[in-house]
Amino acid sequence: MADALVLKDVKKIYGDREAVKGISFSVREGEIFGLIGPNGAGKTTTLRMICTLLNITEGSISVCGHDVMKESEEVRKIISYLPEDSGAYKDLTGRQYIRFMAAFFADGEKYHQMVEKGIRMSNLGDRIDSKVSTYSKGMMRRLLIARAMMPEPKLAVMDEITSGLDVMNAYEIREIVRDIAKNGVTALISSHNMFEVESLCSRVAMINHGNIVEHGTPADLKRKYDANNLEEVFVRAVKK
């Protein structure tokens, strides 16, 4: 299977601080890949570089063969980014928000189809015509995931997708992500919730202080460190 995302010796330096210290990993087409690590490890910075929001200081990133620095516009056509705690325009209704976003990707009949798909995926029922400002956290997250998935991206990048959600909403969101992967979309998710990543991802990379400390399938990593879960793997890998 070909690689949808490849990072080679990627560094991000802010002044005299190295936020990301030359990391490398790749994500295969159609898999759910987890980037895990504690807060401040460099997860969000890495995702932002992949999504063309931040410039890369050193190294290279390619998405489906497109270099993010040299072909940023091409990359933005095939990715969808869902930032942590992101929101939508509060003065719009859910439907208006879906329409606004769909207009960046399609027009004519394709546009209408995309809007219908987005509304269906959000599963908000009648509330799709309510103002976004009246949505609960779970409803907001469903709307944003629908927005991210309706253009059928090749790579979906999601930062802390279930942070702040209750058990029911978090479960529902994880199910949506599984469905997305079944439909052939490659997903890169970041989280500091290692149990969530273990249940979702086929492979993971562990990042700490800007370095990849370990990567592989959850099963291989648990075996390698003789651990019961990824949390134990992470602790032992960091101490190594």
Next chain:
Amino acid sequence: MNHLVNITKKELKELLTPGSIVSIVVVMVLLMSVGTVIGGEVEESSAAADIGVVYDAGAGIDPAASYAYLDTPAEIKLLIQDAYAYLYGTDGGTAASFIHYLDVASGDDDGIIAAMESKGLSYVISVPDAITSNIAGIKTMSGAEQTRIDTYFIFKDEGLFGSASDSVGTSLVGAMNSILSKKIADMAISGDSSYILQPLTWGGDGNHTSVNGTVYSGITPYALSGSMMSQSLMVPIVVMIVILMVGSVVISSMGSEKENKTLETLLTMPIRRTTIISGKLLAAAIVGLVYGVAYMIGMMFYMTGLTVGSTDVNLSDYGLSLGMLDWVILMAILFLAIFSALGICMILGAFTKNYKMAQQMTMPISFLAIIPMFVFMFMSWSALPALGKALMFLIPFSHPMMAMNNLMLGDMSVILGGMAYLLIFDAITIFITVKIYNSDILITGLEQTKFMRKLNKLFNMKKEDHENS
């Protein structure tokens, strides 16, 4: 009580930020400065000024002259000198030094205006030679006739209080009239009391004012300034409001986008960054235009209500109206200035983190709009000192504020220079905006830049040293 103190302290801490304290101090200093400027203008307008007199230029002033029969030019000159001394509270010698006799024929309007311009005089009175025979007529009641004293002005846009000197100019003839009346009465010569009480007439058609090189009769600069006051006040206020509104819209939009994290999503859409910038600029410009038109209409009604009955001067009768081309130029300057505001706000907006910070970020743009507003409400471009002119020229929002008066008075060098400056200013701000939108600053803020990191490090080191000691 402790709870109340606790809550009040917390609220005060939130409300009295360094930013809000600076804005309070700046507004106070601004108001004080404006007060001083107005005081200076009023003081200057009522101070003794050089005047010109068209009357018996060849003979000069006889320092030994005294009142006898009021039938010699020397006595008339003494009368003018005494009236001046009375009006400005000076002695006779000082008054004489301010009075300049012009070698021009009485009634030669263009010749008098040319002499005024060459000598830099604010106003001139023209006394006909017949004044002595008219006074003799009043005294003897044989062919009694009043003498019309003509006054000449050159209209300059000198701001709200600069034109006060014109009223002082006409008062000179009034003072002459009072003194002359008393002198005639003192001579106790029987005659028509109405002529004794009012041997002179002035004002009305006797006023002559040069506007843009054309001499108009029956008008004074004071009356013209009064009519122009409505727009002198209105234009700066409307421009200031539009700039503040537009600035607030753009910066708040950026603050809101960052707070709701919608900006990150927007920046990953398959569109150019320049399209995002253009869209935001265009929307804000349309809002600015709507604000501008709405406020202009509202202010026009307000000012009409405020000034109704105070003046019946039709400015277009004196060539002081705007043609179609002038309106086009005015709108172009307003548009360029709004664009400058938008450019500055897009740059400032890039550094905001949330809605609250966005509100504070509007402060620099508020100062840049309020300062020229205060200046041009009370002063005109031509009345500003060189340093003031330089400062006002550099502030982009000054240009639409002074454009209307400059267009009316045909001062095209300031208009065209201002347009060229605004074009360059706008190009630079757009260039900087595009650079910022293509950099990491938009996402990370200033904290992650090399300079700010070094500054923070330095600050933290000093703090640690202080705590350790």
